[in-house]
Amino acid sequence: MEYKVTVLRGDGIGPEIVGEAKKVLKKVAELEGFSLHFQEELFGGAAIDACGEPLPEKTLRACRESDAVLMGSIGGQVGVSPWYKLPVEKRPEAGLLRLRKELGLFCNLRPAKLYPELRAASPLKEEIIGEGFDIMMIRELTGGLYFGEKSLRVENGEEVARDELIYRAHEIERIAKIAFSLAKERGADLVSVDKANVLESSRLWRKIFTEEGEKEKEVVLSHALVDSMAMQLVRNPGKFSVIATENMFGDILSDEMAEITGSLGMLPSASLGEKDFGLYEPSGGSAPDIAGQNMANPLATVLSAAMLLRFSLHEKGAADRVEKAVEKVLQKGFRTKDIFPKQKEEDIVLLSCSEMGDELVKVL
Numbered sequence: 118m119e120y121k122v123t124v125l126r127g128d129g130i131g132p133e134i135v136g137e138a139k140k141v142l143k144k145v146a147e148l149e150g151f152s153l154h155f156q157e158e159l160f161g162g163a164a165i166d167a168c169g170e171p172l173p174e175k176t177l178r179a180c181r182e183s184d185a186v187l188m189g190s191i192g193g194q195v196g197v198s199p200w201y202k203l204p205v206e207k208r209p210e211a212g213l214l215r216l217r218k219e220l221g222l223f224c225n226l227r228p229a230k231l232y233p234e235l236r237a238a239s240p241l242k243e244e245i246i247g248e249g250f251d252i253m254m255i256r257e258l259t260g261g262l263y264f265g266e267k268s269l270r271v272e273n274g275e276e277v278a279r280d281e282l283i284y285r286a287h288e289i290e291r292i293a294k295i296a297f298s299l300a301k302e303r304g305a306d307l308v309s310v311d312k313a314n315v316l317e318s319s320r321l322w323r324k325i326f327t328e329e330g331e332k333e334k335e336v337v338l339s340h341a342l343v344d345s346m347a348m349q350l351v352r353n354p355g356k357f358s359v360i361a362t363e364n365m366f367g368d369i370l371s372d373e374m375a376e377i378t379g380s381l382g383m384l385p386s387a388s389l390g391e392k393d394f395g396l397y398e399p400s401g402g403s404a405p406d407i408a409g410q411n412m413a414n415p416l417a418t419v420l421s422a423a424m425l426l427r428f429s430l431h432e433k434g435a436a437d438r439v440e441k442a443v444e445k446v447l448q449k450g451f452r453t454k455d456i457f458p459k460q461k462e463e464d465i466v467l468l469s470c471s472e473m474g475d476e477l478v479k480v481l
């Protein structure tokens with residue numbers, strides 16, 4: 118088999134972490150006997166610098182014509198980088214939001230798993246970590262506050278900013294169906310997260326999830342308010358297995374979930390639509406504070422590449438192999454700076470981003 122993968126290297130640490138994920142993909146393809154054709158395109162800040170647009174039409178076309186997209190995070194230091202002097206629709210993030218929308222990628226999967234070797238990297242106490250946790254978050258990705266109407270105007274001499282939060286029933290129904298089917302697959306309970314005590318959109322969300330739950334009797338559904346969820350995640354993360362939520366809440370809770378696994382550099386993501394095609398990127402950002410220093414953690418991007426193999430290419434053997442390789446390098450004691458223990462531990466070795474990629478290739 119031969120597959121086409123569009124690569125969007127991104128900004129900041131983007132090119133560094135994507136480079137390592139590509140290295141791993143190339144090796145696993147060789148081992149598993151299929152071929153990958155990578156096509157690099159401009160995107161985000163890099164595209165703004167080259168042609169004034171965060172999402173050039175050529176890039177969008179290449180994405181549409183490929184089996185999957187592998188992406189590094191985009192953006193610069195908000196408010197500091199010259200990209201943030203541009204009109205909003207010309208900034209890196211606008212390119213990402215448009216890409217997700219244009220490609221119909223409404224379902225964002227963010228798995229937060231605590232590897233046993235990283236217990237000490239988690240900011241949670243041992244007694245809270247308990248048996249550990251392995252949570253799949255399903256984040257709605259093309260609706261809500263992100264895509265409602267926005268305006269900034271002057272009223273009575275005062276600036277007034279407006280962001281509309283809108284959800285249509287069909288947008289909630291399709292994500293609810295996926296959430297129930299994933300929970301069924303895992304034999305797990307499903308927690309739907311909303312703010313139904315305040316928001317109309319959340320009341321519709323809760324109603325639709327409840328109706329879907331009446332059809333899906335095998336899955337136990339419960340509801341949590343987002344503020345309480347933020348608290349429960351750091352009080353007893355082991356209680357949760359599958360969580361579904363809307364766009365903005367999912368953005369915020371996924372950073373929290375990443376941190377309790379040890380680092381934002383560990384959390385992969387898959388953005389999916391109706392078909393097999395998907396966009397795969399780490400959940401964290403372009404980390405301008407550590408960019409260009411070969412010290413970023415490439416594992417979130419490597420795990421995103423494993424999701425690409427699994428969901429878009431259906432190369433299950435290769436996906437399993439990459440995920441196993443991540444476990445193996447952690448077992449061997451290899452760590453990047455973000456997950457390196459604060460207290461000295463024997464047999465733990467600090468690696469650069471590219472050394473971590475090399476070790477992964479060795480153990481594949």
Ligand code: NAD
Nearest residue numbers: 190191192193195381382400401402403404407413414455
């Ligand atoms: P960030 O996620 O880039 O960084 C937050 C902290 O996490 C930093 O200390 C950073 O060093 C660390 N971190 C993140 N990824 C890491 C990795 N792989 N290895 C080691 N450490 C890592 O958040 P920010 O600084 O608030 O945002 C920077 C830029 O990234 C902004 O322009 C933002 O819009 C953008 N962003 C992009 C995406 C995306 O493209 N998917 C996601 C989030 C943020």
Ligand code: IPM
Nearest residue numbers: 192210213214368400401402
């Ligand atoms: C993420 C990011 C993006 C989001 C930004 C960069 C638009 O934070 O993928 O989590 O909010 O969705």
Ligand code: MN
Nearest residue numbers: 368369372400
């Ligand atoms: Mn985010």
